[in-house]
Amino acid sequence: MADTNIPQEECAEKKGLNFVEQIVADDLAAGKNGGRLNTRFPPEPNGYLHIGHAKAICMDFGVAEKFGGTCNLRFDDTNPVKEDVEYVDSIREDIHWLGFDWGDREYYASDYFPQLWDLAVRLIKEGKAYVDDQTSEQIAQQKGTPTTPGQESPYRNRTPEENLDLFIRMNNGEFEEGARVLRAKIDMASPNMHFRDPIMYRIIKTPHHRTGTTWKVYPMYDFAHGQSDYFEGVTHSICTLEFVPHRPLYEHFVKELADDSYCPRQIEFNRLNLTYTVMSKRKLLQLVKEGLVDGWDDPRMPTISGMRRRGFTPASIRNFIDKIGYTKYEALNSISLLEHAVREDLNSIATRGMAVIKPLKVVITNYPEGQSETVEMENNPENPAEGTHSMPFAREIYIERDDFMENPPKKFFRLFPGGEVRLKGAYIIKCEEDGVIKDADGNITELRCTYDPDSRSGMPGSQRKVKGTLHWVAADTAVDATVRMYDRLFAVENPAAEEGDFRDMLNPESLIVVDGVKVEPFIARNAENGKKFQFQRIGYFTPDYSSTPDHLVFNRTIALKDSWEKEQKK
Numbered sequence: 001m002a003d004t005n006i007p008q009e010e011c012a013e014k015k016g017l018n019f020v021e022q023i024v025a026d027d028l029a030a031g032k033n034g035g036r037l038n039t040r041f042p043p044e045p046n047g048y049l050h051i052g053h054a055k056a057i058c059m060d061f062g063v064a065e066k067f068g069g070t071c072n073l074r075f076d077d078t079n080p081v082k083e084d085v086e087y088v089d090s091i092r093e094d095i096h097w098l099g100f101d102w103g104d105r106e107y108y109a110s111d112y113f114p115q116l117w118d119l120a121v122r123l124i125k126e127g128k129a130y131v132d133d134q135t136s137e138q139i140a141q142q143k144g145t146p147t148t149p150g151q152e153s154p155y156r157n158r159t160p161e162e163n164l165d166l167f168i169r170m171n172n173g174e175f176e177e178g179a180r181v182l183r184a185k186i187d188m189a190s191p192n193m194h195f196r197d198p199i200m201y202r203i204i205k206t207p208h209h210r211t212g213t214t215w216k217v218y219p220m221y222d223f224a225h226g227q228s229d230y231f232e233g234v235t236h237s238i239c240t241l242e243f244v245p246h247r248p249l250y251e252h253f254v255k256e257l258a259d260d261s262y263c264p265r266q267i268e269f270n271r272l273n274l275t276y277t278v279m280s281k282r283k284l285l286q287l288v289k290e291g292l293v294d295g296w297d298d299p300r301m302p303t304i305s306g307m308r309r310r311g312f313t314p315a316s317i318r319n320f321i322d323k324i325g326y327t328k329y330e331a332l333n334s335i336s337l338l339e340h341a342v343r344e345d346l347n348s349i350a351t352r353g354m355a356v357i358k359p360l361k362v363v364i365t366n367y368p369e370g371q372s373e374t375v376e377m378e379n380n381p382e383n384p385a386e387g388t389h390s391m392p393f394a395r396e397i398y399i400e401r402d403d404f405m406e407n408p409p410k411k412f413f414r415l416f417p418g419g420e421v422r423l424k425g426a427y428i429i430k431c432e433e434d435g436v437i438k439d440a441d442g443n444i445t446e447l448r449c450t451y452d453p454d455s456r457s458g459m460p461g462s463q464r465k466v467k468g469t470l471h472w473v474a475a476d477t478a479v480d481a482t483v484r485m486y487d488r489l490f491a492v493e494n495p496a497a498e499e500g501d502f503r504d505m506l507n508p509e510s511l512i513v514v515d516g517v518k519v520e521p522f523i524a525r526n527a528e529n530g531k532k533f534q535f536q537r538i539g540y541f542t543p544d545y546s547s548t549p550d551h552l553v554f555n556r557t558i559a560l561k562d563s564w565e566k567e568q569k570k
Contacts, residue, residue, distance in 0.1 A: 018325060018326045019269075019326065019327070019328070020059060020063060020238060020267055020269055020326055021063055021066065021067075023236075023265075023267055024037065024063055024067055024236055025067065027235070027236070027265070028067060032235070033235045033262055034262075036069070036233075036235055037063075037064060037067050037068070037069025037070070037235055037236065038064070038069055038070050038071070038072065038232070038233050038234050038235045038236075039060045039061070039063060039064045039069065039070075039071045039072070039234065039235070039236050039237075039238060040060060040071060040072040040073070040074050040229065040232065040234045040237065041056060041057055041060040041061065041071060041072070041073055041074070041095070041102075042074045042075070042076045042109075042225070042228075043075060043076065043091050044075075044076045044077070044079070044082075044083070045075050045076075045077055045083045045084065045085075045087040045088045045091060045209075046079065046082035046083050046084070046087060046281065047087060047281040047284065047285055047296070048087065048090050048091075048094070048284075048296040048297070048301075048303045048304070048305055048306075049090070049091055049094045049095075049303065049304045049305075050279055050281070050284065050301075050302045050303045050304065051272060051274065051279075051302050051303075051304065051307065051317065051338075052271055052272040052273075052279045052302075053094075053304070054094075054098060054272075054304055054317055054318075054321065055271070055272040055321050055326075056238075056239075056240065057094075057095055057098055057100060058098070058318055058321045058322075059238055059269065059326060060238055061095075061100035061102075062100075063236070063238070069235075070103070070105060071100070071102060071105070072102060072105040072106075072107055072232055072234065073091075073092075073095065073102040073105065073106050073107070074106075074107040074108065074109065074228060074232065075088060075091070075106075075107070075108045075109065075110075076109050076221065076224070076225070076228075077108050077109050077110050077208070077209070077210065078109050078110070078218050078219055078220070078221065078224050079204065079218065080204060080206045080207060080208040080209060080218070081204060081206045083208075083209055084209065085209055088209075090296070090305060093305070094304040094305060094308075097304065097308055097314055098304070098314050098317065098318065099314050099318070107228075107232060108210060109219075109224050109225075109228050110208060110210050110211050111231075112224070112227065112228050112231050113211065113214075113215055113219075115227070115231055116219050116223070116224060116227055116228075117171075119227060119256065119257070120167070120182060120200060120201060120219075120223075121164065121167070122256075123184065123200075123256065124160055124163045124164045124167060124182075125160050125164065126160075127160055127185065128184065128185050129163065129182055129183065129184050129185055129200060130153075130155060130156055130157075130158050130163045130182070130183055130185055131155065131158065131162075131163045131166040131167055131170070131180050131181070131182055131183075132153050132155045132156075132180065132181050132182075132183050132197075133155055133179070133180050134153060134154075134155070135178065136178065136181075139153070139181075139183075139199070142188075143188075143193060143196050144188070144193075144196065146191070146193060149188060149189035150188040150189065150196045150197075151188065152188050152197075153183070153197065156185065156197070163182075166180060167182055167201070167217070170182070170201070170203055170216065170217050171215060171216045171217045172216065173205065173216045175203060176203070177202075177203045177204060177205055178202075178203065179203065180203065181199045181200075181201060181202050181203075182199070182200045182201040182202075182217070183197045183198065183199050183200060184197060184198050184200050184223070184253075185197060186198070186252070192245065192248055192249075193245075194222065194245055194246055194248070194249045195248065195249060195252070198220070198222055198223075198249060199220050200219060200220055200222075200223040201217045201218065201219055201220065201223070202217065202218060202220065203216055203217055204216070204217070204218045222246055222249050222250070222253070223253055225237075225250065226250040226251070226253050226254040226264065226266075227253060227254065227257060229254070229264040230254055230257050230258055230262075230263075230264055233262070234264045235262075235264060235265065236264070236265055236267060237250070237264050237265065237266045237267070238266075238267050238268075238269065239266065239267075239268055239269075240268060240269060240270065240271045241268045241269065241270055241271060241328065241330060242271070243266070243268055244268050247266045247268070250266050251266070268328070269326040269327065269328065270326065270327050270328060270329055270330050270331060271330065272321070272324070272333065273330070273331065273332045273333060273496075274302065274332075274333055274334075274335045274338065275332060275333070275334050275335045275336075275493045275494060276335050276488040276489065276490045276491075276492070276493060276495075276507075277302045277335060277488075277489065277490065277495070278302075278490070278495050278496055278502060279302065279496075280496070283502055284296075284301065284302075284303070286503075287301070287503075290503075292503060292506065293489075297309045299311075299484070299486045299555050300486055300487075300488075300489040300510050300511060301489070302489075304317075309544065309545060309555065310486060310542070310555050310557050311346075311532060311540060311541065311542030311555055311557030311558075312342050312557065313342070313345050313346065313349070313532070315345050316338075316341045316342040316344070316345040316346070317338075317341070319341045319344070319345065320337060320338045320341035320342075323337065323341065324337065332494060335488065336562050339558055339562055340562070342540075342557065342558050343540070343558060343560070346532055346534065346540045346557065346558070347382060347534075348380075348382050348383065349380070349383075349532055350380065350532040350533055350534040350540055351379050351380060351386070351526070351531070351532065351533050351534070352377065352378060352379060352380060352381070352533070352534050352536055353377075353519070353520055353522055353523040353533050353534070353535060353536070354377070354391065354424070354471050354472060354473050354519070354520045354523070354535070354536055355471075355473070355481070355483075355517060355518065355519040355520070355523060355535040355536075355538065355541070355554075356398045356399065356400050356471065356472065356473050356478075356517065356518045356519075357400065357483060357514055357517050357535075357538060358400060358401040358402060358514070359398035359399075359400075359401065359478075359516065359517075359518045360398065360399055360400070360401040360403075360404060360444065360446075360447065361396060361397075361398055361445070361446045361447070361475060362396070362397050362398070362399055362429070362446070362447045362448075362449050362472075363395065363396050363446060363447070363448050363449070364395050364396070364397070364429060364449050364450065364451045365432070365435075365448050365449065365450055366450045366451060367394075367395040367451055368395070369395055370395075371394070371395065372392055372393065372394040372395075372474070372476075373392075373393050373394075374390040374391060374392055374393065375390070375391050375393050375425045375426050375456070375457065376388045376389070376390060376391075376425070376458070377389055377390075377391045377424075377425050377522075389522045390522075391425065391474075391520050391521075391522060392474040392476075392477045392520075392521065393423075393426050393427075393474055394474040394475065394476055394477070396474070396475040396476065397423070397472045397473065397474055397475055398472060398473050398475055398478060398518045399415065399423075399447075399470050399471075399472050400470065400471065400537075401444075403415055403421075403470050404416065404431070404444070404447060406436055406444070413467040413468040414468045414470060415429075415431050415447070415449075415468070415470065416431060417431050417432070417433050417434075417435065417436060418430070418431065418432075418433050419431055419468075420466045420468075421466055421468040421469065421470050422455070422457070422466050422468065422469045422470070423469075423470055423472045424457075424469050424470065424471055424472070424536060425457050426456060426457060426472070427451045427452060427453070427455050427456050427457075428451065428452045428455040428464065428466055429449040429450065429451045429452075430449060430450050430451075430452075431447055431448075431449050432448050432449060432450060434448075435447050435448030435449060436448075452464070470537075471535075471536040471537050471538070473518050473519065473520045474520075475518075477520070477521050478518035478519065478520065478521075479518070479519050479520075479521060479523075479524035479552065480516060480517070480518065480552070481517045481518075481519045481524070481552035481553065481554060482513065482514065482515050482517065482551070482552065482553045482554070483513075483514045483517045483541070483553075483554050483555075483556060484511060484512075484513055484514075484544065484553065484554070484555050484556065485511070485512040485513075485514060485556045486510065486511055486555060486556050486557075487507060487509060487510050487511075487512075488507055488510060489506060489507060489510050490502075490505050490506060490507055490510075491505055491506065491507040491508070492505045517554075519535075519552065519554075523535075524549075524552060527543045527547060527549075527552055527554070528543065529543055529545060529547075530542065530543075531543060532557075533554075534560075537560070538556075538559075538560065539556050539557070539558060539559040539560050540556070540557040540558050540559075540560070541554040541555065541556050541557060542554065542555055542557055543555075
């Protein structure tokens with residue numbers, strides 16, 4: 001017998017569609033809205049977009065692409081106090097970078113201020129809205145609780161004529177901010193708190209970035225959003241779960257305009273929450289303003305611009321979002337899943353090269369002085385078509401300081417006195433027993449090694465095996481660079497759920513700057529903005545925006561393996 005209680009989203013997944021896509025497919029099959037599909041992405045221009053917005057972007061634009069519809073970009077610019085053109089520009093750039101485009105369908109809620117004003121005036125005249133002189137605190141107190149009805153405002157029964165006069169004067173700037181609001185007259189006893197005479201307009205005297213000082217009253221989200229959808233012809237208004245309680249009010253206001261021939265439909269899905277991250281735009285803004293991060297595009301930030309600067313790819317973010325999917329249940333996703341998606345994509349596209357983060361000089365004593373040669377290195381073993389590049393080899397090289405131990409433990413397969421390792425792509429070298437050179441303080445400054453001339457990689461007779469393989473660079477051709485080693489911004493798994501100041505939970509090792517890094521010439525020559533590298537045995541890196549040929553700066557996108565989760569569980 002068939003199970004008739006399977007959740008709708010699970011049924012959709014079985015058909016190869018997520019539950020939102022299934023709703024859209026069913027509406028199109030039923031001929032709703034004349035078979036037309038139009039979604040929208042409606043960001044507030046009051047900050048930079050983060051990866052949670054990326055999930056919404058992939059849904060809004062993705063479902064339109066999948067079913068041959070269109071998706072509008074509409075800026076919800078109804079609060080000039082917090083908005084800025086900088087944010088508008090960054091939002092456009094982020095959406096394009098993710099691989100989506102809105103064509104000529106860029107709109108603003110402010111485009112509809114005249115129509116929204118006309119609707120508000122109509123509702124006032126019909127006795128469905130009134131001007132309230134109470135403070136926001138008084139209005140909140142009178143709203144009651146979910147189990148007790150609210151109290152009516154003493155101004156609720158003003159005449160339409162008086163309300164219209166006051167509303168016009170509000171917009172003329174005759175009253176101070178907070179002195180009056182326009183409220184919808186619905187039901188102060190409604191079990192849905194959003195129906196208890198919600199505020200439609202408030203007074204704001206800050207000039208608007210598009211309309212200047214034309215308006216002194218601005219619509220609230222619940223009044224502006226659904227109407228803007230209607231004015232644009234949006235068929236499916238897809239948003240996150242916190243708007244579920246708002247949906248009845250959305251439908252209430254829309255029905256003041258819509259009829260049976262066309263009415264937008266609101267659908268909700270779960271937000272993207274990540275471990276070791278905060279998604280609150282208010283908190284992210286606080287980090288920026290207090291200088292705790294280097295701006296909105298700091299590579300530690302969960303912003304799209306920060307991830308782009310760090311070296312994440314659009315494909316990795318979209319693949320991650322595909323993997324976690326869309327449901328009606330809130331979840332906390334492990335950031336390791338995102339990092340895995342980033343590694344997967346970078347592994348297939350990143351150019352391999354050699355860089356030594358903490359250089360230790362090695363002198364190969366039996367290699368002829370003044371001689372040099374080149375060895376061929378694969379650019380990407382995942383894609384042989386990428387070819388190879390030449391890398392200089394010489395008597396003096398640098399290896400990683402951590403790849404040598406004077407008194408190693410068992411199963412240490414790197415370099416030590418008397419031990420042998422292969423230099424990747426080149427020769428086998430052996431550290432001489434007396435080859436450890438130290439300064440007056442006992443610090444190791446140099447190693448003396450010998451090489452096996454018959455062991456060069458790829459040459460006849462080079463099959464001799466040793467257990468360790470090290471990365472390296474030739475000392476005389478190495479180029480100096482600075483590397484920024486980025487890690488997770490927060491030291492606790494779920495900062496939003498912890499008590500105390502979230503700023504105290506920042507990871508003190510989220511950024512470690514290392515100067516004096518040595519990179520091979522091939523990396524230096526190709527260090528263009530946006531280029532993806534895998535520094536052999538270290539991780540994935542990309543040149544920072546600030547990098548120049550005279551001062552190379554690389555951001556570590558991610559390590560080669562996820563050691564964080566393991567370390568945290570010890």
